[in-house]
Amino acid sequence: MFGLKRSGNDKADVETTISDVETFYHQIGMPANLKELGIAPTDGQIEELATKCTFFGKRTIGSFMKLGHEEIKKIYQLAK
Numbered sequence: 001m002f003g004l005k006r007s008g009n010d011k012a013d014v015e016t017t018i019s020d021v022e023t024f025y026h027q028i029g030m031p032a033n034l035k036e037l038g039i040a041p042t043d044g045q046i047e048e049l050a051t052k053c054t055f056f057g058k059r060t061i062g063s064f065m066k067l068g069h070e071e072i073k074k075i076y077q078l079a080k
Contacts (some may be wrong), residue, residue: 034079046076 002018009072022032031037034045050073053061060066066076 014038034076041076041080046073049073049076 004013004017025032034041050069051057053072054069057069060068061072
């Protein structure tokens, strides 16, 4: 786990890494998504979370990759 050797296929490497992280979370008894946490946000709630995270569109988050409202919303949708 976490000893990823790059395959030259970025998408496959990302999917392998996500799977490894989820496996690690489960090994330590940690939920890997919102459903496992017992949370089922509506689309409206996800919109509100993304809006508040960006201080109502006044900032982005992240340093490696800047994330704005739409990117944050997509992450919350994927975490459902």
